[in-house]
Amino acid sequence: MSARIRPNVLRMQPYLPGKPIEEVKRELGLDRIVKLASNENPFGPSPKAIAAVQAAAERMHIYPDGAAFELKSAAAAKFGLPIESIMVGNGSDELIHLLGLILLGTESDEMIVGDPSFSRYDAAAHLVPCQLIKVPLDRHYRHDLTAMAKAVTDNTKLIFIANPNNPTGTIVRKSELDKFLSEIPQDIVVVLDEAYFEFASHLEEYPDGIDYVKQGRNIVSLRTFSKAHGLAGIRVGLGFTTPEINDAINRAREPFNVNCLAQVAGVAALSDDEHVAKTVANNQKGLDRLAAAFRSVGATPIESFANFACADFGRPAGPIFKALLQLGVITRSGEGLSMPTCLRVSVGTEEEMEIFEAALQKVVPVLTSA
Numbered sequence: 001m002s003a004r005i006r007p008n009v010l011r012m013q014p015y016l017p018g019k020p021i022e023e024v025k026r027e028l029g030l031d032r033i034v035k036l037a038s039n040e041n042p043f044g045p046s047p048k049a050i051a052a053v054q055a056a057a058e059r060m061h062i063y064p065d066g067a068a069f070e071l072k073s074a075a076a077a078k079f080g081l082p083i084e085s086i087m088v089g090n091g092s093d094e095l096i097h098l099l100g101l102i103l104l105g106t107e108s109d110e111m112i113v114g115d116p117s118f119s120r121y122d123a124a125a126h127l128v129p130c131q132l133i134k135v136p137l138d139r140h141y142r143h144d145l146t147a148m149a150k151a152v153t154d155n156t157k158l159i160f161i162a163n164p165n166n167p168t169g170t171i172v173r174k175s176e177l178d179k180f181l182s183e184i185p186q187d188i189v190v191v192l193d194e195a196y197f198e199f200a201s202h203l204e205e206y207p208d209g210i211d212y213v214k215q216g217r218n219i220v221s222l223r224t225f226s227k228a229h230g231l232a233g234i235r236v237g238l239g240f241t242t243p244e245i246n247d248a249i250n251r252a253r254e255p256f257n258v259n260c261l262a263q264v265a266g267v268a269a270l271s272d273d274e275h276v277a278k279t280v281a282n283n284q285k286g287l288d289r290l291a292a293a294f295r296s297v298g299a300t301p302i303e304s305f306a307n308f309a310c311a312d313f314g315r316p317a318g319p320i321f322k323a324l325l326q327l328g329v330i331t332r333s334g335e336g337l338s339m340p341t342c343l344r345v346s347v348g349t350e351e352e353m354e355i356f357e358a359a360l361q362k363v364v365p366v367l368t369s370a
Protein backbone atom coordinates (compact mmCIF):
# COMPACT_ATOMS: atom_id res chain seq x y z
CA MET A 1 0.00 0.00 0.00
CA SER A 2 1.51 3.32 -0.98
CA ALA A 3 2.02 6.19 1.40
CA ARG A 4 -0.24 9.20 1.01
CA ILE A 5 2.41 11.67 -0.15
CA ARG A 6 1.10 15.20 -0.76
CA PRO A 7 0.30 15.68 -4.49
CA ASN A 8 2.19 18.98 -4.68
CA VAL A 9 5.36 17.17 -3.61
CA LEU A 10 4.87 14.51 -6.29
CA ARG A 11 4.58 17.28 -8.88
CA MET A 12 8.04 18.59 -7.94
CA GLN A 13 11.05 17.76 -10.07
CA PRO A 14 14.06 16.55 -8.06
CA TYR A 15 16.96 19.00 -8.43
CA LEU A 16 19.29 17.98 -11.24
CA PRO A 17 22.80 18.97 -10.17
CA GLY A 18 25.76 19.28 -12.54
CA LYS A 19 27.18 15.80 -13.18
CA PRO A 20 29.71 14.84 -10.48
CA ILE A 21 33.32 14.33 -11.63
CA GLU A 22 33.61 10.81 -10.21
CA GLU A 23 30.42 9.68 -11.96
CA VAL A 24 31.66 10.89 -15.36
CA LYS A 25 35.06 9.24 -14.78
CA ARG A 26 33.34 5.96 -13.98
CA GLU A 27 30.86 6.08 -16.84
CA LEU A 28 33.27 7.15 -19.56
CA GLY A 29 36.49 5.62 -18.28
CA LEU A 30 38.23 9.00 -18.54
CA ASP A 31 41.11 10.11 -16.28
CA ARG A 32 40.88 13.86 -16.69
CA ILE A 33 37.59 15.63 -16.20
CA VAL A 34 36.96 19.35 -16.31
CA LYS A 35 33.81 20.32 -14.43
CA LEU A 36 32.33 23.61 -15.58
CA ALA A 37 28.77 22.79 -14.58
CA SER A 38 28.00 24.14 -11.11
CA ASN A 39 29.63 27.59 -10.92
CA GLU A 40 32.11 26.50 -8.26
CA ASN A 41 35.38 28.29 -7.53
CA PRO A 42 38.13 26.97 -9.86
CA PHE A 43 40.80 27.89 -7.28
CA GLY A 44 39.17 25.82 -4.56
CA PRO A 45 38.41 26.97 -1.02
CA SER A 46 39.98 29.93 0.70
CA PRO A 47 43.21 28.58 2.28
CA LYS A 48 42.21 30.31 5.51
CA ALA A 49 38.97 28.31 5.51
CA ILE A 50 40.86 25.04 5.00
CA ALA A 51 43.06 25.79 8.02
CA ALA A 52 40.06 26.75 10.15
CA VAL A 53 38.19 23.54 9.25
CA GLN A 54 41.23 21.41 10.02
CA ALA A 55 41.58 23.03 13.43
CA ALA A 56 37.85 22.68 14.21
CA ALA A 57 37.62 19.02 13.13
CA GLU A 58 38.70 17.89 16.60
CA ARG A 59 35.60 19.44 18.08
CA MET A 60 33.02 17.88 15.79
CA HIS A 61 31.68 15.65 18.56
CA ILE A 62 30.18 18.82 20.11
CA TYR A 63 26.95 20.28 18.69
CA PRO A 64 27.53 23.48 16.77
CA ASP A 65 26.54 26.87 18.15
CA GLY A 66 22.88 26.96 17.10
CA ALA A 67 22.99 30.76 17.09
CA ALA A 68 26.16 30.79 14.92
CA PHE A 69 27.33 33.76 17.00
CA GLU A 70 30.89 34.01 15.65
CA LEU A 71 29.78 33.77 12.04
CA LYS A 72 26.95 36.26 12.48
CA SER A 73 29.26 38.64 14.36
CA ALA A 74 31.88 38.46 11.63
CA ALA A 75 29.21 39.15 8.99
CA ALA A 76 27.71 41.97 11.09
CA ALA A 77 31.12 43.65 11.34
CA LYS A 78 31.94 43.19 7.67
CA PHE A 79 28.61 44.35 6.26
CA GLY A 80 27.69 46.99 8.85
CA LEU A 81 24.41 45.48 10.01
CA PRO A 82 23.15 44.52 13.48
CA ILE A 83 23.39 40.84 14.34
CA GLU A 84 19.56 40.68 14.47
CA SER A 85 19.54 41.27 10.71
CA ILE A 86 21.82 38.35 9.88
CA MET A 87 20.60 34.89 8.90
CA VAL A 88 22.76 31.86 8.24
CA GLY A 89 21.71 28.72 6.42
CA ASN A 90 22.86 25.35 5.22
CA GLY A 91 23.68 27.07 1.93
CA SER A 92 21.46 29.87 0.72
CA ASP A 93 19.27 27.05 -0.67
CA GLU A 94 18.00 26.46 2.86
CA LEU A 95 17.16 30.13 3.34
CA ILE A 96 15.17 30.08 0.07
CA HIS A 97 13.07 27.17 1.36
CA LEU A 98 12.59 28.80 4.75
CA LEU A 99 11.42 32.06 3.16
CA GLY A 100 8.72 30.11 1.32
CA LEU A 101 7.69 28.39 4.54
CA ILE A 102 7.37 31.57 6.61
CA LEU A 103 5.59 33.65 3.96
CA LEU A 104 3.36 31.31 1.95
CA GLY A 105 0.77 28.77 2.96
CA THR A 106 -2.69 29.29 1.47
CA GLU A 107 -3.89 28.52 -2.05
CA SER A 108 -4.40 32.23 -2.72
CA ASP A 109 -0.86 33.33 -1.68
CA GLU A 110 1.19 34.33 -4.70
CA MET A 111 4.91 34.23 -5.29
CA ILE A 112 6.51 35.87 -8.36
CA VAL A 113 9.74 34.78 -10.04
CA GLY A 114 11.48 35.47 -13.34
CA ASP A 115 11.55 32.70 -15.95
CA PRO A 116 14.03 31.15 -16.39
CA SER A 117 15.64 31.71 -13.03
CA PHE A 118 17.05 29.62 -10.21
CA SER A 119 15.01 26.44 -9.88
CA ARG A 120 15.00 26.33 -6.08
CA TYR A 121 12.51 29.21 -5.99
CA ASP A 122 9.98 26.96 -7.72
CA ALA A 123 10.72 24.23 -5.20
CA ALA A 124 10.04 26.63 -2.31
CA ALA A 125 6.65 27.41 -3.86
CA HIS A 126 5.76 23.77 -4.54
CA LEU A 127 6.38 22.76 -0.93
CA VAL A 128 3.53 24.90 0.40
CA PRO A 129 0.07 25.75 -0.87
CA CYS A 130 0.42 28.87 -3.07
CA GLN A 131 0.33 30.12 -6.66
CA LEU A 132 3.65 30.36 -8.48
CA ILE A 133 3.61 33.21 -11.02
CA LYS A 134 6.45 32.99 -13.54
CA VAL A 135 7.20 36.15 -15.50
CA PRO A 136 9.29 35.58 -18.65
CA LEU A 137 12.65 37.38 -18.89
CA ASP A 138 12.79 40.12 -21.54
CA ARG A 139 14.33 39.52 -24.97
CA HIS A 140 17.77 40.33 -23.58
CA TYR A 141 17.37 37.53 -21.00
CA ARG A 142 17.01 40.10 -18.19
CA HIS A 143 14.37 40.22 -15.44
CA ASP A 144 11.43 42.17 -16.83
CA LEU A 145 10.75 44.26 -13.75
CA THR A 146 7.97 46.21 -15.47
CA ALA A 147 6.09 42.97 -16.17
CA MET A 148 6.88 41.66 -12.70
CA ALA A 149 5.42 44.82 -11.11
CA LYS A 150 2.30 44.37 -13.26
CA ALA A 151 1.97 40.78 -12.02
CA VAL A 152 1.69 41.96 -8.40
CA THR A 153 -1.76 41.58 -6.80
CA ASP A 154 -3.17 41.93 -3.30
CA ASN A 155 -2.20 38.28 -2.79
CA THR A 156 1.49 38.67 -3.64
CA LYS A 157 3.62 37.76 -0.64
CA LEU A 158 7.06 36.98 -1.99
CA ILE A 159 9.17 37.93 -5.03
CA PHE A 160 12.56 36.44 -5.95
CA ILE A 161 15.02 38.31 -8.13
CA ALA A 162 18.33 36.56 -8.74
CA ASN A 163 20.85 39.30 -9.38
CA PRO A 164 22.91 38.23 -11.32
CA ASN A 165 20.38 35.74 -12.60
CA ASN A 166 21.08 32.03 -12.90
CA PRO A 167 21.12 30.62 -15.63
CA THR A 168 21.52 33.79 -17.73
CA GLY A 169 24.15 35.78 -15.76
CA THR A 170 22.27 39.02 -16.48
CA ILE A 171 21.67 41.77 -13.91
CA VAL A 172 18.98 44.27 -12.99
CA ARG A 173 20.33 47.79 -12.59
CA LYS A 174 19.93 49.98 -9.52
CA SER A 175 17.68 52.50 -11.30
CA GLU A 176 15.37 49.68 -12.50
CA LEU A 177 15.23 48.11 -9.06
CA ASP A 178 14.49 51.45 -7.37
CA LYS A 179 11.60 52.05 -9.76
CA PHE A 180 10.25 48.53 -9.22
CA LEU A 181 10.43 48.84 -5.43
CA SER A 182 8.65 52.20 -5.54
CA GLU A 183 5.79 50.67 -7.55
CA ILE A 184 4.94 47.67 -5.36
CA PRO A 185 3.38 47.54 -1.88
CA GLN A 186 6.03 47.69 0.84
CA ASP A 187 4.73 44.68 2.77
CA ILE A 188 5.72 42.30 -0.05
CA VAL A 189 9.01 40.60 0.73
CA VAL A 190 11.47 40.99 -2.14
CA VAL A 191 14.42 38.62 -2.10
CA LEU A 192 17.51 39.80 -3.93
CA ASP A 193 19.43 36.59 -4.42
CA GLU A 194 23.01 37.82 -4.70
CA ALA A 195 24.79 34.46 -4.86
CA TYR A 196 27.10 35.94 -7.53
CA PHE A 197 27.43 39.37 -5.88
CA GLU A 198 31.25 39.45 -5.80
CA PHE A 199 31.48 39.02 -9.57
CA ALA A 200 29.19 41.98 -10.34
CA SER A 201 29.86 44.38 -7.47
CA HIS A 202 32.44 46.39 -9.42
CA LEU A 203 29.71 47.73 -11.72
CA GLU A 204 28.45 51.15 -10.73
CA GLU A 205 24.86 50.39 -11.71
CA TYR A 206 24.76 47.08 -9.82
CA PRO A 207 22.57 47.44 -6.71
CA ASP A 208 23.80 46.18 -3.34
CA GLY A 209 20.90 44.47 -1.54
CA ILE A 210 22.33 45.38 1.86
CA ASP A 211 21.74 49.09 1.12
CA TYR A 212 18.02 48.36 0.83
CA VAL A 213 18.03 46.29 4.04
CA LYS A 214 19.64 49.26 5.80
CA GLN A 215 16.69 51.41 4.64
CA GLY A 216 14.44 49.09 6.67
CA ARG A 217 12.52 47.75 3.67
CA ASN A 218 11.12 44.22 3.54
CA ILE A 219 14.09 43.10 1.51
CA VAL A 220 16.19 39.98 1.89
CA SER A 221 19.69 39.99 0.46
CA LEU A 222 20.97 36.44 0.07
CA ARG A 223 24.68 35.72 -0.27
CA THR A 224 26.57 32.47 -0.42
CA PHE A 225 29.99 31.10 0.43
CA SER A 226 29.63 28.56 -2.39
CA LYS A 227 30.85 30.71 -5.29
CA ALA A 228 33.52 33.41 -4.79
CA HIS A 229 34.65 31.89 -1.46
CA GLY A 230 34.88 28.33 -2.78
CA LEU A 231 32.94 26.58 0.00
CA ALA A 232 30.13 24.89 -1.97
CA GLY A 233 30.76 21.48 -0.43
CA ILE A 234 30.50 22.52 3.20
CA ARG A 235 27.15 24.34 2.73
CA VAL A 236 26.90 27.78 4.25
CA GLY A 237 24.96 30.82 3.12
CA LEU A 238 24.14 34.24 4.54
CA GLY A 239 21.06 36.39 4.45
CA PHE A 240 20.46 39.99 5.48
CA THR A 241 17.02 41.27 6.31
CA THR A 242 14.80 42.97 8.88
CA PRO A 243 14.90 41.66 12.47
CA GLU A 244 11.20 40.74 12.03
CA ILE A 245 11.80 38.43 9.06
CA ASN A 246 14.93 37.03 10.67
CA ASP A 247 12.99 36.25 13.84
CA ALA A 248 10.46 34.24 11.80
CA ILE A 249 13.27 32.34 10.03
CA ASN A 250 14.82 31.63 13.38
CA ARG A 251 11.61 30.05 14.64
CA ALA A 252 11.20 27.88 11.53
CA ARG A 253 14.76 26.67 11.00
CA GLU A 254 16.36 23.55 12.40
CA PRO A 255 18.20 24.26 15.65
CA PHE A 256 21.66 23.36 14.31
CA ASN A 257 21.20 24.20 10.64
CA VAL A 258 24.80 25.25 10.00
CA ASN A 259 27.36 22.67 11.08
CA CYS A 260 30.42 23.48 13.16
CA LEU A 261 32.91 23.16 10.28
CA ALA A 262 30.82 25.35 8.01
CA GLN A 263 30.64 28.03 10.68
CA VAL A 264 34.42 28.33 11.12
CA ALA A 265 34.98 28.06 7.37
CA GLY A 266 32.58 30.97 6.87
CA VAL A 267 34.31 33.16 9.47
CA ALA A 268 37.72 32.48 7.91
CA ALA A 269 36.45 33.04 4.36
CA LEU A 270 34.99 36.43 5.31
CA SER A 271 38.50 37.53 6.32
CA ASP A 272 40.09 36.33 3.07
CA ASP A 273 39.61 39.22 0.67
CA GLU A 274 42.72 38.11 -1.22
CA HIS A 275 41.15 34.81 -2.28
CA VAL A 276 38.02 36.56 -3.47
CA ALA A 277 40.06 39.19 -5.37
CA LYS A 278 42.10 36.49 -7.12
CA THR A 279 38.90 34.63 -8.02
CA VAL A 280 37.17 37.73 -9.36
CA ALA A 281 40.22 38.77 -11.43
CA ASN A 282 40.39 35.34 -13.06
CA ASN A 283 36.64 35.46 -13.62
CA GLN A 284 36.68 38.58 -15.76
CA LYS A 285 39.27 37.03 -18.06
CA GLY A 286 37.30 33.77 -18.10
CA LEU A 287 34.05 35.50 -19.09
CA ASP A 288 35.81 37.21 -22.01
CA ARG A 289 37.23 33.88 -23.12
CA LEU A 290 33.89 32.11 -22.86
CA ALA A 291 32.19 34.80 -24.96
CA ALA A 292 34.93 34.57 -27.61
CA ALA A 293 34.78 30.75 -27.62
CA PHE A 294 31.01 30.79 -28.10
CA ARG A 295 31.27 33.33 -30.92
CA SER A 296 34.00 31.31 -32.63
CA VAL A 297 31.54 28.45 -33.20
CA GLY A 298 28.65 30.69 -34.25
CA ALA A 299 26.77 30.70 -30.93
CA THR A 300 25.38 33.93 -29.47
CA PRO A 301 26.70 34.64 -25.95
CA ILE A 302 24.52 36.32 -23.34
CA GLU A 303 26.46 39.07 -21.53
CA SER A 304 27.14 37.64 -18.09
CA PHE A 305 28.10 39.27 -14.79
CA ALA A 306 28.38 36.03 -12.83
CA ASN A 307 31.00 33.24 -12.80
CA PHE A 308 29.42 31.42 -15.73
CA ALA A 309 28.07 32.31 -19.13
CA CYS A 310 25.31 31.03 -21.35
CA ALA A 311 25.17 31.05 -25.12
CA ASP A 312 22.39 30.33 -27.58
CA PHE A 313 23.34 27.76 -30.22
CA GLY A 314 20.09 28.15 -32.13
CA ARG A 315 19.40 24.42 -31.90
CA PRO A 316 19.01 21.90 -29.06
CA ALA A 317 22.04 22.12 -26.77
CA GLY A 318 21.66 18.52 -25.52
CA PRO A 319 23.83 16.94 -28.23
CA ILE A 320 26.56 19.57 -27.70
CA PHE A 321 26.49 18.93 -23.96
CA LYS A 322 26.78 15.17 -24.58
CA ALA A 323 29.61 15.52 -27.10
CA LEU A 324 31.58 17.73 -24.69
CA LEU A 325 30.97 15.19 -21.94
CA GLN A 326 32.51 12.45 -24.08
CA LEU A 327 35.66 14.60 -24.13
CA GLY A 328 35.60 14.93 -20.34
CA VAL A 329 34.18 18.46 -20.18
CA ILE A 330 31.08 18.74 -18.00
CA THR A 331 28.88 21.75 -18.82
CA ARG A 332 25.19 22.37 -18.27
CA SER A 333 22.66 21.88 -21.03
CA GLY A 334 19.96 24.51 -21.08
CA GLU A 335 17.43 21.73 -21.68
CA GLY A 336 17.06 21.28 -17.92
CA LEU A 337 17.11 25.04 -17.35
CA SER A 338 14.15 26.09 -19.55
CA MET A 339 16.57 27.36 -22.24
CA PRO A 340 16.79 24.32 -24.53
CA THR A 341 19.04 25.88 -27.17
CA CYS A 342 21.53 27.26 -24.65
CA LEU A 343 24.61 25.85 -22.98
CA ARG A 344 25.78 27.20 -19.61
CA VAL A 345 29.48 27.01 -18.81
CA SER A 346 31.24 28.02 -15.58
CA VAL A 347 34.49 29.98 -15.62
CA GLY A 348 37.45 27.70 -14.88
CA THR A 349 41.19 28.16 -14.50
CA GLU A 350 43.16 29.21 -17.59
CA GLU A 351 44.00 25.60 -18.28
CA GLU A 352 40.37 24.52 -17.93
CA MET A 353 39.30 27.30 -20.30
CA GLU A 354 41.83 26.09 -22.87
CA ILE A 355 40.51 22.54 -22.61
CA PHE A 356 36.93 23.77 -22.99
CA GLU A 357 37.80 25.93 -26.00
CA ALA A 358 39.53 23.04 -27.76
CA ALA A 359 36.67 20.66 -26.99
CA LEU A 360 34.03 23.11 -28.21
CA GLN A 361 35.95 23.70 -31.46
CA LYS A 362 36.16 19.96 -31.96
CA VAL A 363 32.52 19.22 -31.17
CA VAL A 364 30.52 22.02 -32.74
CA PRO A 365 31.77 21.87 -36.37
CA VAL A 366 31.34 18.07 -36.28
CA LEU A 367 27.75 18.40 -35.12
CA THR A 368 27.03 21.10 -37.69
CA SER A 369 28.20 18.91 -40.55
CA ALA A 370 26.43 15.81 -39.22
Ligand SMILES: Cc1ncc(COP(=O)(O)O)c(C=O)c1O
Nearest residue numbers: 091092093118166195224226237
Ligand atom coordinates in the same frame (compact mmCIF):
# COMPACT_ATOMS: atom_id res chain seq x y z
C1 LIG B 1 21.07 32.17 -7.87
C2 LIG B 1 21.50 31.13 -6.88
N1 LIG B 1 21.04 31.21 -5.63
C3 LIG B 1 21.37 30.31 -4.69
C4 LIG B 1 22.21 29.26 -4.99
C5 LIG B 1 22.49 28.24 -3.93
O1 LIG B 1 23.67 28.48 -3.30
P1 LIG B 1 24.09 27.67 -2.00
O2 LIG B 1 25.21 26.80 -2.41
O3 LIG B 1 24.49 28.73 -1.02
O4 LIG B 1 22.90 26.90 -1.52
C6 LIG B 1 22.72 29.13 -6.28
C7 LIG B 1 23.59 28.00 -6.61
O5 LIG B 1 23.90 27.69 -7.71
C8 LIG B 1 22.35 30.09 -7.24
O6 LIG B 1 22.78 30.00 -8.51
